Amino acid sequence: MPRVCSICSHEAREEINAALLAGQPYRSIAKRYEASESAMYRHKLEHLPVHLIKAQDAAEVAQADNLLEQVKSLQARALTILDKAEASGDLRTALSAIREARGNLELLAKLLGELQQEGTVNVLVAPEWLSIRSTIVTVLEPYPQARTAVLEALSAG
Numbered sequence: 001m002p003r004v005c006s007i008c009s010h011e012a013r014e015e016i017n018a019a020l021l022a023g024q025p026y027r028s029i030a031k032r033y034e035a036s037e038s039a040m041y042r043h044k045l046e047h048l049p050v051h052l053i054k055a056q057d058a059a060e061v062a063q064a065d066n067l068l069e070q071v072k073s074l075q076a077r078a079l080t081i082l083d084k085a086e087a088s089g090d091l092r093t094a095l096s097a098i099r100e101a102r103g104n105l106e107l108l109a110k111l112l113g114e115l116q117q118e119g120t121v122n123v124l125v126a127p128e129w130l131s132i133r134s135t136i137v138t139v140l141e142p143y144p145q146a147r148t149a150v151l152e153a154l155s156a157g
């Protein structure tokens with residue numbers, strides 16, 4: 001059974017990793033963190049790359065999450081405008097809000113598609129899509145021709 005790496009389980013692991021990456025001598029890092037020099041050496045060769053890859057993944061996921069949040073907030077705004085336009089019977093504004101919301105959905109789908117390629121499963125698109133579809137149907141209720149045209153355009157996309 002492999003021994004647990006004393007650096008990996010060290011409470012100052014991140015600081016040690018940073019010191020190793022900065023190229024500080026094993027001996028001085030080992031002394032500072034009361035660890036063995038050989039553990040330091042082994043850790044740098046065998047474990048540090050794994051930590052780095054994981055950290056990079058986490059950063060990318062965080063970045064993607066941030067983008068998702070922004071698109072979702074745009075989408076919420078478009079839907080609010082759509083609601084207001086619906087309430088006041090303003091078809092022109094409603095249509096432009098729908099276009100806006102559709103653009104957001106496309107962006108969202110693209111983002112999620114990329115995330116899925118990375119192996120992250122996400123089911124956001126479906127509920128968002130269904131909710132906007134039903135809003136479109138409601139908003140355009142008094143305008144059957146426009147409704148048909150919009151729905152056709154949406155399913156064609």
Ligand SMILES: [Zn+2]
Pocket residue numbers: 005006007008009042043047048
């Ligand atoms: Zn280690």
